[in-house]
Amino acid sequence: VSNVSGGVKGVLGGVRSAFNGLRNINLWHAGAAIMNGLLSGLKSAWGSVKHFVRGIAGWIKKHKGPISYDKKLLIPAGNAIMSGLNGGLVSGFENVKSTVLGMGNTIADTLTCNPVAALATSRNVETGTAPGGATPVVINLTLGSSDFQAFVDDISKAQGTKTQFQRAYKF
Structure with missing residues (x-):
């Protein structure tokens, strides 16, 4: 029992001294x-x-070699590469098609945004127009989580034309 106990103490002492030795290693200096x-x-x-x-x-x-030779030197290698690429596309197409079709709904859901537009006019309630006969309009547009706004001086003159939207930031 004392021999076993002494052996265990010796092993533990060796482990302890190994860890003590590791404590003295400076990893910064070693890395540098x-x-x-x-x-x-x-x-x-x-x-x-x-x-x-x-x-x-x-x-x-x-x-x-001369240019005429050099121009033709890699044609066989290029043909072999293209043939190998084509063979890989042909043999692997079903796997690629299956993968892409499986991603289709996820990609569509990610790219789908539900546009919401709100129009607000500034016009005289009695005449239906702003002073001067114009009907100005503010267009608020939400695409996904982004808001945009455009102002048109006279909606009757702007029909069929394009309007520049500005990003509307919420504070």
Whole structure:
């Protein structure tokens, strides 16, 4: 029993000392050291990367063919890519169609707004017109949760024309 007890105490002591050791690690310094090491590595390799790329460009310039050949060089690869794309579209169309049809109602519900318009005229009750014979109108329009407003000087002259609405902000 004392051997088992001593073994358990030894294991617990080891765990405790491991956690105590972790307490002394400064993660800020460790992170800064990692980032500075990465930056130093990038800086030291940058010249080699530039030299390598310059070498590739020179090699391509030396070894490329005449323009008439270069124009046709990638046509087979382009045809293969387009053929592969077409094959993927044909074989996957039913899945895409099913997915899009399943989203249709959700998209329609999201984009649907119920417009509400209210007209208010400023006219003389006795004559039916404002002074000068005009019938001015204020148009309030609600689209979804946005309110808009337009003013027309004379509704009889504005019929069949377009009117600029301004966003009406509520305070």
